[in-house]
Amino acid sequence: MTFYLLLSVCMTFLSVSSQELEDFCQPSDVLWLWTGALTSRSISFKFGLREGYTCADSDFILYAFPELLEGEKAHSAIATCRGVDGGEEGYGEKRSASSFEIPNVKECNLLNLPHSDRKYRYELTLLRSGETIRSGSFTTPKTEGSSFDYRVAFGSCADELSDPKVFEQIKKEHALLFIHTGDLHYHNLAVNDVAAFRDGYDSILTSPAGKAMLEMDVPFAYMWDDHDFGPDNSDSTAPGRNASVQVYREFVPHYPLVGGRSRTNTIHQAFTIGRVRYILTDLRSARTPNTAPAAPTKTVLGKKQKAWFKSELVRATSDPDIRLIIWVNTMPWLDNERKWGHFVHEQQELVNFIKANGLNKWVPIVIMSGDAHMLAVDDGSHSPGNLITLHAAALGRPGSIKGGPYSHGAFPGPGQYAVMDVTDEGGKNGRVCLYYRGMNIYKGMLVEFNTCHPERTPALTPYYPPPIPVRIMLRMFKKAKRYTGVAAFVIAAVIVFLVYRSKRLRPVDTKKHS
Template identity: 30%
Template sequence: MPKAEWFWSGAITDNSAIIKVKLNETTQDVRIAFSLDINLESNVTITAPQSAKIESGNIASFILEGLEEDTTYYYEVRVGSKVSPEKGSFKTVKVNNTFSFTIGCSGCARGSLLDIFPRNWQVSNNEIFDIIRTQNNPSLTFFLHLGDFHYRDINNGDIQRYRRAYNDVFAQERQRKLYENLPIAYVWDDHDFTGNNSDGKDPGKYAASQVYRETFPHYPLIETLDNQKSTGAIYHSFIIGRVRFILTDSRFHRNLEKVIDPHTQEEANSMLGTRQREWLLQQLKEGDEKQGCTIWVNSIPWIAKKQAGEDSWGGFDLERKLIANFIQENKINKLVMVSGDAHMLALDDGRNNKYADGGGGSFPVIQAASLSSNPSQKGGPYYKGPFPGNKQWGLLKFNDDGHQISLNVQLKKEAEEILIEETFLFSDEQTRENS
């Protein structure tokens, strides 16, 4: 009998959301029933049936449209006449409008060494996932996963192994409950891409991209998957309230193209690839012009000493400088970066982040990890921290009065302990002063 094994939501806007459902077997008749009623008894809308096909990993995809903004929806999965025992929920947002909201963020979910069962190997069922799900002061609009969703290090391009990795993450009860009850935004880092310190040279990256696309309820991606044209990176952007989120892909194009310094003609490896870098610069500029602030989600540390071959922006110093030059030249000053990879909490207000020619181009940087990995340290120096550890995460509160966005950052250990706190203010006047 076909049945839903797990489901999750993402790509929330002011009037839509995406839900992906994993079935145990191929079937033609999967529907979502959703309502404002937590019991799904009144005003229930039922989607058209979708099929779960073997070639897409038995995942059924739903786009819910015509929703009310800033409204909580509850949903259940119906397979034939069978109703899923668990219900999911998500809340829509406002877009390009005054809207205050809070998100949780972290990355790096390695499993415990004691887990010898194959299903639990290198995936996590840490209590931190319950802490994030149940924190309600205020409740979260979405959870931002900064990469290393699992540590399976799949390096042979085996699509079934990528699918199994997602399945095994959802077999961890605490993670499953979090994702069923909170929309998620996510970019991979190395361990959930093609392995430790991986780059774009691994042909297995197309399998990673295919399974991300079929399984994860993502916003529209800029690149299509095409291994003839060498595309399939997962960078994308979206807007919540007056905040632009830009998520870059640090892996898919890494070490395949060169960047050239226009002044010195110096050449070095690129992390982002030309197309993604040009897209990023355009996004940074648009965010500064059109939104109240911009969050750049970049999986790996930005602040790090220049060192060739390093798995941080220190290993891609020339590309980092070109980006910093652009930020300085365009007077982009409502930007904050959020990163994972290093298993620590740290914050810089911009004082240690001056990579443009002549020492400008600064912006605040937040390091928010790890969920459940061994404590580690990378990059720096930082204004506050680092605090290596796990059960660690960030709480970002965006408070918008229509003219000014106050971003309160709390970097926390478990539920209560705040190791770093800082508030940044971004006002419309900031743009005018510089223009």
């Protein structure tokens, strides 16, 4: 009798212990980990948890172990983890019910790393059991304003169905930083529902393509474009505008948002690596609709962000520790029909400002763009303001060409990204040079450009866009589901006639292609 009583007690204890164990936070509760906001002494981590998780902030701890130099003793940096900040309610903001719900996201910020210019191994750990949930590595740059060489990769435009191989290839480039220039996903959300935007991030980050993207093991700087901000060609009137801002703040390991905590602000940000100032502008959340009449008040940037952008250009140019400015401008700068072509007054305002303040001379301004599903380069010879323009897309979407002309050509297609080697000549007046390579995972390098030595990368196949009517018809043809009979023949005949007529009106150049 005593034996059976003891056995019953033991079984009850084991059952209770097993149930308690299941109630504890488990490694499987963590779905993804995203790194970003890299500086010489800091980096941010955000990670997503499954629905119904039982994890508390105190369940996690993050360690960073630097590679040791000869004679150094083992040491590490430690960060505790906490809930994320979705910003504060703006004046007149209409909130969805889900905006009050706590997101399934935590963040851990390493803010006082012991070394710059050092490789670290990190481990996200369950404090109770000591189990490592995620691990990887990152390298801190030299102190801001210091001269050193490094590599950046960038690209845009992918979705859950994209080929993961493009991210596997980018990982092999061993970049210090990856800059994502928009269209992280294509959910095209036109609803004021925070839950829908959270699902959008979770969907891409847990997909095969998203997992491969995070497994590149490189910190991000990310600025949205239209499809990940809202619907196609979205602007400040998008129904989910503030919901999108809230979820960006929650999910993305971003640099400080200088516009403030209000969700009615834009998400513009800037940072410095070496002697390069990176300026990321938000071209969606303060944008006037494309269809609004042309007027000086029609804006991409919005009044507040535009004033900040201008001051950033002036401040960076006058800073003796900055020798190059990279403007992350997510849509084509060269486009007389769409994109910046919808905002010719504001574009000219910026060009006039650059000229009036003597900018883009001793400290060059280089544009980094996405949106158009192509690799493309313009050396400044066709660009408003003579700004060098570097495009890289599409990571995973079908190819397309937008804008132009492009001095070094335009190459549409999926599986594309860019590698940019940053080389600093050193010294007070030494230049910071960029060597851009536009890569296709199936075809290799398609285009290259050296900002300091353009003679080494001459223009071989310039691209000139067809006339605007032809572009419109080509887009109509592409979007149409099918053409039959006479209608197809008539449209094709009109396109051929317009192309033929445009070629007769333009001098022949055997190097041009379109």
